[in-house]
Amino acid sequence: ADHLRLGSISFGTVLESAYGTGHENYRDYSNGSHWKFYSTLFSAAGIKMALPIAGVSEVGTSIIANKSPVGIAAQSCIRGIWEEPCMSCWKCFRKSLLEKALGQTELDQGVLMAMLRSSEVRSKLSSLPISHENVVSYALNRTGDMDNSEMKSLVERVCGLGSLPFLSKWYSPSLELVPNNWSMDCAKGIQRYLSPMNSREEKAIENWDMGDFLVSEHTLSAHRKLVDLWS
Numbered sequence: 001a002d003h004l005r006l007g008s009i010s011f012g013t014v015l016e017s018a019y020g021t022g023h024e025n026y027r028d029y030s031n032g033s034h035w036k037f038y039s040t041l042f043s044a045a046g047i048k049m050a051l052p053i054a055g056v057s058e059v060g061t062s063i064i065a066n067k068s069p070v071g072i073a074a075q076s077c078i079r080g081i082w083e084e085p086c087m088s089c090w091k092c093f094r095k096s097l098l099e100k101a102l103g104q105t106e107l108d109q110g111v112l113m114a115m116l117r118s119s120e121v122r123s124k125l126s127s128l129p130i131s132h133e134n135v136v137s138y139a140l141n142r143t144g145d146m147d148n149s150e151m152k153s154l155v156e157r158v159c160g161l162g163s164l165p166f167l168s169k170w171y172s173p174s175l176e177l178v179p180n181n182w183s184m185d186c187a188k189g190i191q192r193y194l195s196p197m198n199s200r201e202e203k204a205i206e207n208w209d210m211g212d213f214l215v216s217e218h219t220l221s222a223h224r225k226l227v228d229l230w231s
Helices: 015-019 033-044 058-067 090-101 109-116 119-125 133-140 149-161 172-177 180-191 199-206 211-215 217-230
Strands: 008-010 048-050
Touching: 015 058, 015 172, 033 048, 058 090, 058 133, 090 109, 090 119, 090 133, 109 119, 109 149, 133 149, 149 217, 172 180, 211 217
Parallel strands: 008 048
Antiparallel strands: none
16 A cells, blocks of 8 residues: 555445445444445555445436536446346346336346346345335336236235435535545545535434334235245
């Protein structure tokens, strides 16, 4: 770090991974053991650790990548090749649904059904909760009519979470995870693409709890129907 004159090393940890949104419970990341241990370790080596997009959901990163002049470089799939994602992994399924929901791309029904035949995709969708369930719910609430039984069953499975519009905004309290001398530039950069959440939306992040939703009869019944459809 001294040789390269580095002041900080940043990681692309997003809202879902930092604060637990889309997982079972909210995580107070800045007071948790992971942040305390690694930020202290980096500081001991004379370099600061930064999580500049910890307040940005996977929905927000898709918006930024679509609008940014360098966004074309972003490809979530690591199995395919450049500009040719595999279209059979969990990331491809989730990102394709989200891009359709945001009006960034079209999603051919044949391609969608091919992804749904993937054992990896079916395994992820059969979990309770689904990995990044908030993103799946956000996308499916905005994709329009999906005229097949599998997609209808999937919509029924996640619909109880709602449309979650705040996922397209920035959770600004996350700025505490960026060193002070870069925080204002970071905030300006994010706000070129995303609006900050209001206090009510911030509370939705801090009070995130999927407990009642996951044990509700509606969710459990919809989960069984979806799994039965594939078995």
